[in-house]
Amino acid sequence: MIPEHVTHAVSKALFMLPPAMTSPQARVLLFAIGLQESRFENRRQLIKKDGELLPLGPAKSYWQGERTGGMCKGVVNHDASRYWMAHVCQARDVPFNATAIWNAIETDDVLAAAAARLLLFTDPKRLPEVGDVGGAWNLYLRVWRPGKPHPQTWTNLYMEAMRMLA
Template sequence: MNLSQIVETAVDPALALLPAAMDSPAARCMLLAIGLQESRFVHRRQIGGPARGFWQFEKGTRASRGGVWGVYLHPASKDRLAALCKARSVACDPDAIYAALEYDDVLAAGVARLLLWTDAARLPRIGDADAALTLYLRTWRPGKPHPASWPALYAQAVAAVGV
């Protein structure tokens, strides 16, 4: 899928289901950059791994508070996650959410935005690829990060946002 299709079919509808304060050009840029980094918007199931959706969420555990569990338990996101799940007709429990991420791109984009929302720092200004990479690494905590691919993918996201 190209980025305009992702925006139209996943990002726009997801952000419409979340509070208006969550929608900004910086948020859209981060969602596109992270999706490109994680799956290139090609793979909804991680090759050889447990992650699901274009944003490649793992379920995590209650104890680790990683992945879906992290968004489910975090005070800044849990109520908004419940509303998002209700709007997408998905039970608001980590197992159901994790299963749906592979097939529901709107839910996946919404959960990705909620994970960014849980971070205490402001979103980086558009164009600050280093700060954006730092945010991605801090929030997604990828097991095998590939920082060398980030600048080009981030540039694609910036261009797609058109700011």
């Protein structure tokens, strides 16, 4: 289940971006990737320490962006996303740099959703059509570059994300 505060944050984030970036394909991908990365349960990457899972990892937000990764450094530096990320940062009162974005996305779901959408925008290929589970998986691998991908969970989570469009 995707929490209402997440659907609200995604809508608010997409409202700050050009209409061409607010497609159903983009929305499904944002929901699917957030489900894959955190199940929308943890805003900080969990790591095992002393036999316990603790929120101390390098990735923040439901979309698990790292400071030197695509959601922070990437969207600040990429020609396709730089302008819009600066716009979103200004609207969210966050300095336009990777470290400030990384610090803010742990609690600012709107900023995090916008950064995630803009990271998708940096990919030169078109977004896969809604329902193209394999194409969506390939995009996720290409753009998020997960360290430990879990293909066995993707299809069900993607289907759940598609249900959010109904």
